[in-house]
Amino acid sequence: MTSLILRTMVRLLLPLLLLFSVFLLLRGHNEPGGGFVGGLMAATGFALFSIAFGSSTARRILQIDPLVLIGVGLLLALSSGLMTLLLEQPFLTGVWYKLSLGALGKLELGTPLFFDIGVYLTVWGVTLTIIFALEEVG
Amino acid sequence: MIIFSVLAVFGLAFLAPPLCRLTKEKSGWWLAILPLALTVYFLSLLPGLARGQIQSISYLWSQELGLTFAFRADGLSLAFALLISGIGALVAVYAGGYFGTKVPIGRFYLWLFFFMASMLGVVFADHLILLFIFWELTSLSSFMLIGFEHDREEARAAAIQALLVTGSGGLVMLAGFVLLGQVGQTWELSTLFLRGEGVRASPLYLAIVILILIGAFTKSAQFPFHFWLPNAMQAPTPVSTYLHAATMVKAGVYLLARLSPVLGGSPIWLWAVGGIGAVTMVLGGVLALSQTDMKRLLAYSTISALGSLVMAIGIGSETALKAMVLFLLAHGLYKGTLFLVTGSVDHECGTRDVRELGGLGRLMPYTALGSTLAALSMAGVPLFFGFLAKEYLYEASYKAGALWLILAVLGALLNVWIALRVGIAPFWLAGSKEAELPKKPHEAPWSMTVGPLILGGLSLGLGAYPQILSSVLVSPALSAMAGKAVEVKLKAWHGINDILLLSLLTLGLGVVAFAIRNDLQRIAEQWTVPWGLDTLYRRSIDGLFRLASFQTRLLQHGYLRYYLITIVVAVVGITAGGLIRWGGGALPHLSLDLRFYELGIAIIIVLAGGMAILSRSRLGAVAALGVAGYGVASIYLLFGAPDLAMTQFLIESLTVILFVLAFYHLPNFAQLTPRRERLRDVIIAIVTGCLMTIFVFVASGIQIHPSISQFFVENALPLAHGRNIVNVILVDFRGLDTLGEITVLAIAGLGVFALLKLRIDQRSARAGKTTQTGRKGGDQ
Amino acid sequence: MEIVLPVVIGSLYAMAIYMLLRRSLVKLLIGLGLLSHASNLLIFTAAGLTRSKAPVIPLAADQLRPPHADPLPQALILTAIVISFGVTAFALALAYRAYRSVNTDDLDQMKTTDA
Amino acid sequence: MNRYLILPILIPLLTAVLCLLLFRKPKLQRWIGVSGAGVLLVVALWLLLLVRNQGIQAVQIGNWPAPFGITLVADLFSAILIVLAGVLGLAVAVYSLESVDSQRQSFGYYPLMHFLLMGVCGAFLTGDLFNLYVWFEVMLMASFVLLALGGERGQMEGAIKYVTLNLLSSAIFLAALGLLYGLAGTLNMADLARKFASSASAPSNAIVTALSMLFLGAFGIKAAIFPLFFWLPASYHTPPVAVTALFSGLLTKVGVYSLIRVFTLIFIQDLDYTHTLLLVIAGLTMITGVLGAVAQNEMRRLLSFHIISQIGYPLMGLGIFTAWGLAAAVYFIFHVSLAKSTLFLISGVVGRLRGTFDLKKLGGLYKGQGWLATLFLVAALSLAGLPPSSGFFAKLSLVQAGLVQGQFAIVAVSLGVSLLTLFSMIKIWNEAFWKQTSELKEESEGEISLQKDWSWLAPILFLVAVILLISFGIGPVFQIAAQAGQQLMSPQLYIQAVLGGGR
Known part of the structure; x- marks a missing residue:
């Protein structure tokens, strides 16, 4: 399992996959992609890494306990809905702000985006939790 | 006030345990105060009752369910209430002496007063469902009291039997009550009385009568449900006295009397109620012949007496109802006494076997006096209350027909015999083996003699001066049953007539029968059939257990795949049933637009699935599953779902990784099922698959509404x-x-x-x- | 394809049911996997197939012109896929743990908890 | 106010998320868990009052108009069941403090419990069929984990059956949803009801009826009806008693809720077929369940089989299909969940006192544990339907509803089954409380006291108090149930609350 080639490849692949996962997450609202796919992609990166280097190394690189990642993700998704409840709107009503970025055009930021980030983190955390746990029983 | 009397006794029930801890061995006396006060209160209502004032009260409980707290105290209710509170007070005192402080007497009193309150509720309730509630509570408290000595298995079994028999009767009766309420448009008894005509004309009348009779008959131990009562003698004697002689078993009688203005007066009523009553009356006496235990003898005589009461209600004439009221009171007094006496004898001598007992008159003079008075009343000796009641019963049967009269005489005759055997012989005949009694007998404590003396005294006093009852109690009670005002005059002595001669003849024959008691007993023992209803009950309980465990082994066997088969077959069955009802309808138009690479993917999916099934290795199966998943993803991609495709590809890959990680530790496949089972599974699977295929055709072809x-x-x-x-x-x-x-x-x-x-x-x-x-x- | 896919779905269901009825715990898991493929494909097909572009509004346009695929069932299936992923992962862990404590893969040996 | 309809879903979620974030601090989780359950109960009561005073409430999540977004709807039936979830949640949360071991508590017991409550409340509230599927999965997943948490052999064996059969149910549900969407193009329940009612023609009715059978199968498995109940007796007695009590009170009820919801609102095209079938199933469920119970000698297994048998009663109300029958069903569900959970909690105390659940080995509890005996008696007699308990009124109203409609057979069955229920409750009483036993003396822990063991006894007392409340307060309580029944029989009210009147 722990062949040199795999290790080297994974070491290169991990940052790439992470970057790609963020890209998928961010473009998801307008093109195929989104929090799920992004989260899965990020997790796949770490899964490969942990197969190559062992789960303890992967955990060390990750720094944060994947269980907490789940909690944070859920909390983020939840609070994007809660915000609107405070604004006297039904739960999960989308609220949008337009940011002007000068020459770059304008960026639309909305609560659904936060929601999607929450999804991303949860999916990531869950997948990692499962993979680490399965690996560590062996 | 009536409602408070019921509530107060419930309160007393819950207070009984702490009160008992407080008052220790004197608790019986203290706790009897309330029932005594209630007796006085009920007596104080009688003059008003004679003037036609009926207390009633009603609170709304549930509008939707039609429930009210409706209470009403008319003559019939008060006749019963006096028995309940009066005898209850004496039993409470008696129990204090009977139990001493050895047993958890607080719990005993808890259930005793709980019962008393429920029983008062039954007779005062003016609403069928309310009556039913109290009725079931009497069953519950009876259960707890029969099983009071719950370390003994027989006591527990008897308690369960009593509860199951009366409980099942109660459930049937509930259905009858609901139907009666629907037909009569109300559950309020005082309103129902006015609608008897309509009820009797309803097509549901027969059903209502049968359902309600089953309830009343189980409670009042009528044939064929009588068998629980002798077994219930496992209860401590104060309980037998109170519940199973004086009050609870009469709840059925009360109900029949109460409903007779509504349901009575038809041939069905006469033959069902009167007939069963008569049969029970004779059967109870006959079954007593082979008994030697005092309590069981009394239990059978109680069955017989309950039969007489029911028969009188069935006959339903004014004389018959008059006889019923008198017999009710007389029986309560003398049977209560005899049970208490039995308890004292058991308590002092350590046995209740009439063959062993004798000559106790000298040793237990007060007990003997009470017993003798009661026995004479039971035997129907002139000037005693029992005589008066029997006179009227004979008169009513005489008017109803010769058959009734013969049965009535037969029943009375057997009761003379029992009275002599239980109430007289142990005291006044020489005991054969006095020295061998388990205990050296002496007089019971004061708390245990006061009850028999008072009740025995009343048996004589009320028999000699029945006038004091006639206008204040018997007339109102009769009016309540007849549904109109009835005036009654009672006399202790009717002069010499046919009925009196018949009474004397009964007495004489009874004495003769007593003289040959040993021969009778032998004959009766030979008659005893090996399987009675009691055995039937036991067999059906056993059968229930067998059926239950058979069914459970059949259904809950533990094999997951048979669970799955059952579920799949059931769901496919009902769904196919629905599809067949649809019958094909307008089959959707099928488009044949197909491209070769699409077909290729479809074939790959199916082949991969087949590989997953057939593969001998775990990893091969997992890989095949993954290929099928990729195939599905490709279909998503082809039909405009890139997000789906992307997710499916990723998930499929991850799943394969997970499978591999987990399967690393799992064993390889083994072929475990035989060929025949596999064939069966294939058939089930194919049928399910076909059903789903058809469904998808239909759903994708038919669109009832656009998306x-x-x-x-x-x-x-x-x-x-x-x-x-x-x-x-x-x-x-x-x-x-x-x-x-x-x-x-x-x-x-x-x-x-x-x-x-x-x-x-x-x-x-x-x-x-x-x-x-x-x-x-x-x-x- | 409207003819072929229902048959594919039916076959997937049949194969899934057949696998569920095996005595081996591992085969049961594979059956569950096939079952979820079947269900997802069923939703996709029953909603109506469109061999056309994805329900994504092109950057240049303001709206999506038909024909396009129905987006709603896609969203539903996506949800279902993710849920079944979680379920499958859990079922795997359960199977592993069950195997460890019972020491067999044979479901017929696992019936001590029934009546 | 309507926007707060989401709270019964959010509060458990928030509680669970907080517990997850504090995963390494199980002590803190316990108190968060209990308080979360308390808040849920308060909100549930508020919701019930709101719906009672102002009729059916609906909110469009995300502010998207129905039927396009997801609608949450609270009619009285939903609100009552949410109150039930609140009551049981609080009782079990407190009971778990001591009765669930610290190892389970430090592996996510409390967050899982709240995830379960979230799923249950979501299922009761949602007005969208696919969303119902999602809540089902939330609830199921949480129950899977709660059931298996601990990993003992019995738990594993039970969990495999539980998981497999429930996943089959989910698959059927999902397939039915896909087909339904294909036919009707919508998933909003009110919209479905309206569309099916407006397009009533014989062929489309027939195909919808056939489809409804798939829903019957899917929900029927969850509700544990005959012959789909096998997962329940195989698994319910394996986890800690607190978990079983929660499951017994809520899980099958979600199945029954869904059956009642769709078979009063959507699938009312062919009553002769669907509702007659429901009556037949109701009768068979009652009988097989109670016979299963009679055969048991283990307290928790016996009680588990009763769950099945008691599911038949609300189905009977649904099959009768009158406002009265449904009112009775609603009242029955509330009552039976309370009674059954109480009995399970009591069985936990019994198990702790005697170290066993085997009736053959138990005994002597009436003498030593008078209070426990009293509490048991109230709950057991209520389950058996002895008056004046809640069970009696539930049975009375069902019998009334059945007799008015001339459904004599099912009434007879229901009465017979309630006798057998009484019989098996008496069996527990006889064996565990009355009988004297010489065995297991040294293993028993002696007295249980309210001061020392309040977390064991207080929840039982609380539930018994609620049972007594709905028994003696039958007047106002049944009034609400009757209104709920009327609402269920008037789908147009529901449709209007969801679709009519705009946002």
Whole structure:
């Protein structure tokens, strides 16, 4: 399992996959992609890494306990809905702000985006939790 | 006030345990105060009753269910209430002496007064459902009291039997009550009385009568439900006295009397009620012939007496009802006495076997006096209350027909015999083996003689001066049953006539029968059939257990695949049933537009699935499953669902990784099922598959309504600021789904983590407080 | 394809049911996997197939012109896929743990908890 | 106010998320868990009052108009069941403090419990069929983990059956949803009801009826009806008693809720077929369940089989299909969940006192544990339907409803089954409380006291108090149930609350 080639490849692949996962997450609202796919992609990166280097190394690189990642993700998704409840709107009503970025055009930021980030983190955390746990029983 | 009398006794019941701790051995006397006061109160209502004042009160309980707290105290109710509170007070005193302080007497009084309150509720309730509530509570308290000595298995079994018999009767009766309420448009008894005509004309009348009779008959131990009563003699004697002689078993009688203005007066009523009553009356006496235990003898005579009461209600003439009221009171007095006496004898001598007892008159003079008075009343000796009641019963039967009269005489004759055997012989005949009694007998304590003396005295006093009862109690009670005002005059002595001669003849024959008691007993023992109703009851309980465990082994056998087969077959069955009703209808138009690469993917999916089934290795099967998943993803891609395809590809890959990680530890496949089973499974699978195929054809071909999707397409960009409509649906239009979905994922993650990491340390769990977990499964 | 896919779905269901009825725990898991493929494909097909572009509004346009695929069932299936992923992962862990405590893969040996 | 309809879903979620974030601090989780359950109960009562005073409430999540977004709807039936979830949640949360071991508690017991409550409340509230599927999965997943948490052999064996059969149910549900969407193009329940009612023609009715059978199968498995109940007796007695009590009170009830919801609102095209079938199933469920119970000698297994048998009663109300029958069903569900959970909690105390659940080995509890005996008696007699308990009124109203409609057979069955229920309750009483036993003396822990063991006894007292409340307060309580029944029989009210009147 722990062949040199795999290790080297994974070491290169991990940052790439992470970057790609963020890209998928961010473009998801307008093109195929989104929090799920992004989260899965990020997790796949770490899964490969942990197969190559062992789960303890992967955990060390990750720094944060994947269980907490789940909690944070859920909390983020939840609070994007809660915000609107405070604004006297039904739960999960989308609220949008337009940011002007000068020459770059304008960026639309909305609560659904936060929601999607929450999804991303949860999916990531869950997948990692499962993979680490399965690996560590062996 | 009436409602408070009931509530007060309930209150007393719950206060009894602490009060008993407070008053110790004197608790019987203290606790009797309330029932005594109630007796006085009920007596004070009688003059008003004679003037036609009937107390009643009603509170709304549930509008929707039609429930009211309606209470009413007319003559019939008060006749019963006096028995309940009066005898109740004496039994409370008696029990104090009977139990001493050895047993948890607080609990005894709890259930005794709980019973008293419920019984008062039964007779005062002016609402059928309210009556039913109290009725079932009497069954419950009877259960607790019969099983009071619950360390003995016989006591427990008897308690359960009594509860099951009366409980099942009660359930049947409930159905009858509900129907009666529907036919009569009300459950209020005082209103129902006015609608008797309509009820009797209803097509449901027969059903109502049968259902209600079953309830009344089980409670009042009528044939063929009589068998529980002798077994209930496992109860302590104060309980037998109170519940199973004086009051509870008369609840059925009360109900019949109460409903006779509504339901009575038809041939069915005469033959069902009168007939069963007469049969029970004779049967009870006959069954007593072979008994030697005082309590069982009395129990059978109670069955017989209850039969007489029921027969009188069935006959239903004014004389018959008059006889019923008198007999009710007389029986309560003398039977209560005799039971108490039995308890004293048992208490002092250590046995209740009439063959062993004798010559107790000198040793227990007060007990003997009470017993003698009661026995004479029971035998129907002139000037005693029992005589008066029997006179009227004879008169009523005489008017009803020769058959009734013969049966009545036969029943009375047998009761003379029992009275002599239980009430007279142990005291006044020489005991054969006095020295061998388990205990050296002496007079019972004062608390245990006061009851028999008072009740025995009343048996004589009321028989000699019945006038004091006639206008204040008997007339109102009779009026309540007849549904109109009835005036009654009672006399102790009717002069010499046919009926008196018949009474004397009965007495004489009874004495003769007593003289040859040993021969009678031998004959009766030979008659005893090997299987009685009691045996039938036991067999059906056994049968129930056998059926239950057979069914459970059949259904809950533990084989997962048979569970799955059952479920799949059931669901496919009902669904196919629905499809067959549809019958094909307009089959959708099928488009034959097909491209070769699509067909290729379809074939790959099916082949991969087949590989997954047939593969001998785990990894091969998993790989095949993954290929099928990729195939599905390709279909998504071809038909305009890139998001789906992307997710499916990723998930499929991850799943394969997970499978590999987990399968690393799992064993390889083994062929475990024989060929025939596999064939059966193939058939089930193919049928299910066909059903689903048809369903998909139909659903994709028929569209009852167009999809709502256009809304999403139109509003995704302007309102939800997104171009990827699927993603917009996920995070915005149907964001709640997604929230739920990531929650599922989170739980799954937590679950995998906990499942793989948590290992309950068996020893520490066992030693600690947790012994909860599945022992049987967990230990091996 | 409207003819072929229902048959594919039916076959997937049949194969899934057949696998569920085996005595081996591992085969049961594979059956569950096939079952979820079948269900997802069923939703996709029953909603109506469109061999056309994805429901994504092109950057240049203001709205999506038909024909396009129905986005709603896609969203539903996506949810279902993710849920079944979680479920499958849990079922795997359960199977592993069950195998460890019962020491067999044979479901017929796991019936001590029934009546 | 309507926007707060989401609270019964959010509060458990928030509680669970907080517990997750504090995963390494199980002590803190316990108190968060209990308080979360308390808040849920308060909100549930508020919701019930709101719906009672102002009729059916609906909120469009995300502010998207129905039927396009997801609608949450609270009619009286939903609100009553949410109150039930609140009551049981609080009782079990407190009961778990001591009765669930610290190892389970530090592996996510409390967050899982709240995830379960979230799923249950979501299922009761949602007005969208696919969303119902999602809540089902939330609830199921949480129950899977709770059931298996601990990993003992018995738990594993039970969990495999539970998981497999429930996943089959989910698959059927999902297939039915896909087909339904294909036919009707919508998933909003009110919209479905309206569309099916407006397009009533014989062929489309027939195909919808056939489809409804798939829903019957899917929900029927969850509700544990005959012959789909096998997962329940195989698994319910394996986890800690607190978990079983929660499951017994809520899980099958979600199945029954869904059956009642769809078979009063959507699938009312062919009553002769669907509702007659429901009556037949109701009778068979009652009988097989109670016979299963009679055959048992283990307290928790016996009680588990009763869950099945008691599911038949609300189905009977649904099959009768009158406002009265449904009112009776609503009242029955509330009552039976309370009674059954109480009995399970009591069985936990019994198990702790005697170290076993085997009736053959138990005994002597009446003498030593008078209070426990009293509490048991109230709950057991209520389950058996002895008056004046809640069970009696539940049975009375069902019998009335059945007799008015001339459904004599099912009434007879229901009465017979309630006798057998009484019989098996008496069996527990006889064996565990009355009988004297010489065995297991040294393993028993002696007295249980309210001061020392309040977390064991207080929840039982609380539930018994609620049972007594709905028994003696039958007047106002049944009034609400009757209104709920009327609402269920008037789908147009529901449809209007969801679709009519705009946002």
